[in-house]
Amino acid sequence: MEYTTFGRTGLRVSKLGLGGAPLGGVFGEADEREVEKMIHEAIDGGINLIDTAPSYGDGESERRIGQALDGGRRNQVVLATKAVGPGKSFDYASTVRSVEQSLARLRTDWIDLLQIHDAEQVPFETILEETLPALEKLREDGKIRYIGISSRLLPLLGRFVKLNRFDSIQFYARYMLIDHTAKDELLPLATEADIGVINGSVLGLGLLADTPAPFLNRKIVDEAALRISRLQFLRKSEPFGLVEPAMRFSLSEPRIHVTLTGAATREVLRANMALCDGRGLEPEELRRVYELFQGQSLFPAE
Numbered sequence: 090m091e092y093t094t095f096g097r098t099g100l101r102v103s104k105l106g107l108g109g110a111p112l113g114g115v116f117g118e119a120d121e122r123e124v125e126k127m128i129h130e131a132i133d134g135g136i137n138l139i140d141t142a143p144s145y146g147d148g149e150s151e152r153r154i155g156q157a158l159d160g161g162r163r164n165q166v167v168l169a170t171k172a173v174g175p176g177k178s179f180d181y182a183s184t185v186r187s188v189e190q191s192l193a194r195l196r197t198d199w200i201d202l203l204q205i206h207d208a209e210q211v212p213f214e215t216i217l218e219e220t221l222p223a224l225e226k227l228r229e230d231g232k233i234r235y236i237g238i239s240s241r242l243l244p245l246l247g248r249f250v251k252l253n254r255f256d257s258i259q260f261y262a263r264y265m266l267i268d269h270t271a272k273d274e275l276l277p278l279a280t281e282a283d284i285g286v287i288n289g290s291v292l293g294l295g296l297l298a299d300t301p302a303p304f305l306n307r308k309i310v311d312e313a314a315l316r317i318s319r320l321q322f323l324r325k326s327e328p329f330g331l332v333e334p335a336m337r338f339s340l341s342e343p344r345i346h347v348t349l350t351g352a353a354t355r356e357v358l359r360a361n362m363a364l365c366d367g368r369g370l371e372p373e374e375l376r377r378v379y380e381l382f383q384g385q386s387l388f389p390a391e
Contacts, residue, residue, distance in 0.1 A: 090135025091365050095346050096285035098235050098256050100167055100201070104340055105365040106138035107131045107358075108289065108351035109170075112153055113146025121153060127355050128157040132165055134362045138347050140259075140287065142171040142206055143187060148194050155196035167201045169287075171239065172224065174206030179215050184223035188232065202285075203227070204237035204259055209245055221254060237285070241388065243275045250275075250282050261289035264345060266297060266323070266335050266378055267316040268387035276344040287347045291339040293387070298330040312387060319381055323374060334370060336361060338378070341369025 091104045112124045128139070141150045151170060158166065172187040173179045188203060205220055216238075224236045237257030238249050246258045258279055263271040271288075279286050294302040296313040323334040339348040352358035370378065 090362065091340070091367055092137075093343075093346050095167075096257060096279075097283040098202075098285060100235075100285075102138045102167055102285075102347055103136045103365070104346070104348060105136055105362060106140055106169075106287065106347040106349045107136050108349035109139060109141025109150040109154060110145045111351050111353050112141070113148075113150025123355070124153045125157040127352065127358055128154060129162070130355055131358060131362075132162060134359070135365075136362065137165065138167045138169060140169040140289075140347075140349055142174060143191055143194075144171075144174045144176075144206065148190070151191055151194035155194050159196050163197055168195065168197065169202035169204065169237070170195065170200055171204045171206035173220060175210060177210075179205075179211045179220045181219045181223045184220050185227065188224070188227055192232065199231060200233045202235045202237050202257060203233040204239050204257065206239055208238050208240040208249065209242045213245070213248065216249075217252075225254075235285075237287075239287075243271055247275055247278055250278050250284060253282065255284060257285035257287060259287040259289060262291075262293050262388060263386075264288050264339055264342065265291045265293050266320060266331060266338055267293060267313055267382060268385070269338075269379065269382065270384065270386045272342075272344075272379075273384060276342075280344050285346050286344060287349065288339050288342075288345045289349045290351070291335050291348055292330075292332065293335075297335045298332050300330075309387060316382060316387070320378070322377065323370070332360075333364060334374075336364045337369050338375075340365055341367070 092101050093104055095102045141154055170191050172184050203224055208216055227233050235256040238255050239259035240246050243263055249255055260271060292298045301310050323331055339345055350361040
């Protein structure tokens with residue numbers, strides 16, 4: 090396992106993090122005993138950052154993580170979750186309540202990284218006037234250590250980075266083989282600000298594993314298939330999908346501190362942990378990937 094320093098927080102984090110959505114059954118039934126075994130195996134394998142959210146399984150992901158960490162493993166991980174989020178109110182009181190509920194489900198007195206979930210859901214001013222002040226008060230009270238923000242919209246994340254009030258950002262499907270638009274402006278901006286960067290969904294919501302999420306619209310799936318057809322030079326041992334090159338593409342980018350793996354099984358987890366060995370794409374392969382889709386976002390900007 091490789092490790093790095095998570096921006097200005099000084100936290101030592103594994104470059105591969107465990108994503109909490111599958112743990113809560115978001116992508117299909119997840120056996121509770123298997124989830125606990127997966128969390129323990131991830132920690133034993135060197136993963137020390139676990140990322141989740143209240144909305145993953147309507148709190149089930151947090152509950153299962155809290156149960157797995159109970160009994161002495163809490164201090165072995167950097168625990169990251171989120172506040173408010175899709176369909177929720179982002180006001181001050183709701184934010185505090187969201188964090189208090191997460192603390193209870195996670196069975197912990199503190200959360201290492203608390204991120205505002207899907208910041209594009211509400212006006213920019215609401216976050217500045219309501220959500221962020223609530224988190225800053227919770228930080229003063231010792232209930233959270235660091236504050237982050239997540240969004241699928243790169244320009245919006247850029248605006249928040251410039252405020253110099255956040256310790257991390259998280260985006261998804263914006264630095265992957267078929268859409269690497271995060272590298273053009275956001276990654277340099279985050280590096281300059283010395284904040285942590287978490288990259289989610291490096292498989293493009295299943296597109297690069299030949300298992301696209303059912304909620305993706307046909308236009309995106311078709312465009313992704315065209316882009317993937319131009320990446321045949323990356324296929325080596327895998328008959329289907331581009332999982333290994335997709336993971337290596339993100340894991341080897343030094344400006345990305347944590348790449349999340351949303352493993353559905355322990356076999357997948359082991360395979361992904363084996364890829365965190367410091368090897369990325371070959372320089373010529375990386376050059377070709379960058380040239381193919383330079384500045385071309387796969388997903389809508391809004």
